[in-house]
Amino acid sequence: MTDERRPRLTARAAPYLLVAPAWLWLAVFFVVPIATVLSMSLMSGNLYDGYSLTWEFGNYAAAVGAYWEQIARSLVYGACATVLCILIGYPCAYWIAFRGGAYKNAYLLLLLLPMFVSFVLRTISWKALLADQGIILGTLKGIGLLPEDAYVLNSAPAVVFGLAYNFLPFMVLPVYAVLERMDHRVVEAARDLYAGPVRAFTRVVLPMSLPGVFAGVIMTFIPTSADYVNATVLGGAHNTMVGKVIENQYLVNNAYPMAASITFVLMAVLLVGIFGYARALGTDRVMEASAR
Amino acid sequence: MSGIDRALLRGMTRARMSRRGLLAAAGAAAAGAALSGCGVGGQGGPAPESEDFWAGKESNGELGFANWPLYMDADRTQLKEFTEATGITVDYDEAVQENHSFFGKIQPKLAKGESIGYDLMVLSTGIELAKLVELGYLAPLDHDKLPNFADYAGSTYQDPGYDPGNRFTVPYTSGITGIAYNPEYVDREITGIADLWRPEFEGKVGMMADPQEIANFGLLLNGTAPADSTEEDWEKAADRLKEQRDKGIVRRYYQQDYIQPLTNGDVWLSMAWSGDVFQQNAEEGAGLEFIVPEEGATLWSDLMMIPATAANPVDALMLMDFLYEPDVAAGLCEYINYIPPVPEVQNILKEKAAEASGDEKAFLEDLVGSPLVFPTEDDYSQLHNYVPLSVEQEETFSPLFLSVTQS
Numbered sequence: 001m002t003d004e005r006r007p008r009l010t011a012r013a014a015p016y017l018l019v020a021p022a023w024l025w026l027a028v029f030f031v032v033p034i035a036t037v038l039s040m041s042l043m044s045g046n047l048y049d050g051y052s053l054t055w056e057f058g059n060y061a062a063a064v065g066a067y068w069e070q071i072a073r074s075l076v077y078g079a080c081a082t083v084l085c086i087l088i089g090y091p092c093a094y095w096i097a098f099r100g101g102a103y104k105n106a107y108l109l110l111l112l113l114p115m116f117v118s119f120v121l122r123t124i125s126w127k128a129l130l131a132d133q134g135i136i137l138g139t140l141k142g143i144g145l146l147p148e149d150a151y152v153l154n155s156a157p158a159v160v161f162g163l164a165y166n167f168l169p170f171m172v173l174p175v176y177a178v179l180e181r182m183d184h185r186v187v188e189a190a191r192d193l194y195a196g197p198v199r200a201f202t203r204v205v206l207p208m209s210l211p212g213v214f215a216g217v218i219m220t221f222i223p224t225s226a227d228y229v230n231a232t233v234l235g236g237a238h239n240t241m242v243g244k245v246i247e248n249q250y251l252v253n254n255a256y257p258m259a260a261s262i263t264f265v266l267m268a269v270l271l272v273g274i275f276g277y278a279r280a281l282g283t284d285r286v287m288e289a290s291a292r
Numbered sequence: 293m294s295g296i297d298r299a300l301l302r303g304m305t306r307a308r309m310s311r312r313g314l315l316a317a318a319g320a321a322a323a324g325a326a327l328s329g330c331g332v333g334g335q336g337g338p339a340p341e342s343e344d345f346w347a348g349k350e351s352n353g354e355l356g357f358a359n360w361p362l363y364m365d366a367d368r369t370q371l372k373e374f375t376e377a378t379g380i381t382v383d384y385d386e387a388v389q390e391n392h393s394f395f396g397k398i399q400p401k402l403a404k405g406e407s408i409g410y411d412l413m414v415l416s417t418g419i420e421l422a423k424l425v426e427l428g429y430l431a432p433l434d435h436d437k438l439p440n441f442a443d444y445a446g447s448t449y450q451d452p453g454y455d456p457g458n459r460f461t462v463p464y465t466s467g468i469t470g471i472a473y474n475p476e477y478v479d480r481e482i483t484g485i486a487d488l489w490r491p492e493f494e495g496k497v498g499m500m501a502d503p504q505e506i507a508n509f510g511l512l513l514n515g516t517a518p519a520d521s522t523e524e525d526w527e528k529a530a531d532r533l534k535e536q537r538d539k540g541i542v543r544r545y546y547q548q549d550y551i552q553p554l555t556n557g558d559v560w561l562s563m564a565w566s567g568d569v570f571q572q573n574a575e576e577g578a579g580l581e582f583i584v585p586e587e588g589a590t591l592w593s594d595l596m597m598i599p600a601t602a603a604n605p606v607d608a609l610m611l612m613d614f615l616y617e618p619d620v621a622a623g624l625c626e627y628i629n630y631i632p633p634v635p636e637v638q639n640i641l642k643e644k645a646a647e648a649s650g651d652e653k654a655f656l657e658d659l660v661g662s663p664l665v666f667p668t669e670d671d672y673s674q675l676h677n678y679v680p681l682s683v684e685q686e687e688t689f690s691p692l693f694l695s696v697t698q699s
Contacts, residue, residue, distance in 0.1 A: 047399075047423065047427070048683055069699075070698065131553070131557075132558045133556060133557045149495070154558075236542075237537050237545055238699050244698060248698060251390075252503065252690055252694060253694065
């Protein structure tokens with residue numbers, strides 16, 4: 001009798017036990033910090049007198065009023081980098097999935113290899129590559145393709161490029177995962193039904209791969225918009241992104257409530273954007289397919 | 293350690309980054325650490341009186357020392373000498389990479405009255421120092437225990453405007469914020485701050501990101517001495533700086549990493565720290581020129597200080613004084629290449645140069661002859677102190693100049 005019961009009890013508890021570490025993790029490292037930052041964003045005071053919770057909603061208005069430009073710029077840079085990631089990453093994923101053959105894993109490894117180097121070092125190395133008289137620009141100037149005073153480093157294109165470079169694998173991998181699972185016979189079926197290669201792609205492959213693109217967009221757009229390393233390392237005098245603003249508010253101004261409110265404004269904008277985007281693509285279908 | 297070893301060591305240990313500086317990597321990591329350490333603290337108080345603070349305190353035979361990267365050779369020669377002389381062991385940590393992020397890291401603990409694990413730390417003249425003093429986080433120094441400082445520190449470094457009577461700090465090393473340019477690209481003579489505003493250098497000028505550094509240049513350009521400036525002067529200075537930025541003249545606001553772009557020609561002229569330029573020329577033959585602008589420049593110091601919550605303040609005070617022994621200070625200067633607070637160092641290194649040979653001789657001769665490391669009285673007369681800021685002033689000052697750099 002008892003022998004039968006024991007495994008059943010364990011079996012019933014098992015899912016909860018298995019999920020417990022994740023909940024605990026989220027509670028400690030997500031819920032607690034978020035709640036702390038949220039309450040901080042509604043405080044007032046200064047470093048000398050301390051900060052107290054006064055439900056200072058004006059912090060949000062002040063944050064948007066003072067830094068809407070950097071917030072908007074971050075979203076634009078993030079969007080540009082994401083589009084660039086799709087344009088470069090999709091064909092790459094497609095090629096590996098459909099033409100990679102026996103070497104698929106090797107190609108994926110090549111794609112991921114740069115990720116073994118620290119994110120910041122990878123970004124810094126572009127400073128040398130993009131230097132005014134460096135290997136790329138110096139050569140182009142040498143053969144007269146670029147005017148002598150042209151530069152890329154410390155400009156918006158350099159930042160967007162750096163973002164796209166650093167987050168490319170986060171676009172390729174989900175797209176690849178979807179394409180790789182796709183039954184190739186549906187493409188053959190489309191061809192049999194007189195669809196040309198372009199039509200077969202736009203009507204069959206592309207719609208089926210959208211969940212992967214959706215996941216890729218989320219995984220690139222959110223971190224690129226919030227990133228501050230690329231703008232700090234590759235940006236110039238007019239490319240400050242919101243991440244840097246938050247850092248300065250915390251560390252230079254010690255204006256903790258202001259920093260916290262900017263953080264929440266950014267989070268809110270990103271959430272609204274992502275939900276709007278999911279809506280437009282048909283949330284249920286996409287979410288379901290992503291989860292599959 | 294033999295002279296040749298030391299020269300070799302220098303070659304090996306000198307990573308290609310500025311002595312004060314660091315890779316953005318370290319900065320980013322420190323920022324992360326600092327962010328996680330942010331608290332809701334505050335509640336400063338006035339510092340205790342010196343006698344009260346030191347009453348009943350004794351040496352414990354150990355101390356923790358937080359300093360900037362590359363501010364002491366890899367062998368920690370001076371600390372070994374200190375241990376030999378006193379028996380006190382030093383736990384040395386290159387923990388300070390930026391003033392503000394280090395301040396962010398230690399502030400919550402200081403606010404709670406807890407030890408930060410360091411008994412001696414080096415931070416720069418500037419806003420964070422004012423905050424530390426204002427919040428009562430620093431131990432008042434007992435000058436009876438600092439005889440070497442009294443005997444050997446140069447007059448510029450005794451009783452300075454930023455810390456009257458050296459109540460809380462003594463300099464570790466100092467430097468000039470001036471202008472460096474690359475003569476390979478700049479074909480006119482550079483004489484002052486106004487040159488950084490020339491339209492012909494569009495996109496080729498580097499400025500610093502630090503609010504106070506940049507404010508000083510804006511103020512000096514307008515003919516205002518930073519120490520006497522008012523809020524109105526700051527606004528005028530910020531306007532000048534914004535004008536420079538919006539005309540596209542500024543390529544980038546650098547944290548510490550301007551020296552390589554300057555060598556490469558990404559920027560042709562830039563605000564710069566004297567020691568960085570000396571090192572870059574000595575080690576890479578970069579051929580950069582450094583000038584003290586005719587409008588004036590600022591003399592900054594990285595200062596040794598003892599947190600009020602230090603567990604081993606007496607040991608810290610002893611090390612502080614030990615580093616002012618001329619021979620010790622000379623050893624430090626030989627490695628750091630910034631301005632030592634002990635003028636006697638120049639003579640000691642001169643003698644050493646006379647005895648040395650080969651590369652080391654050449655290097656030492658450059659060092660003792662360099663106005664970047666040993667400024668003349670004339671140079672000193674052109675140098676300004678930092679704007680001393682009160683708490684209320686600081687709340688206007690930093691945001692104002694941040695609005696210049698974070699566009």
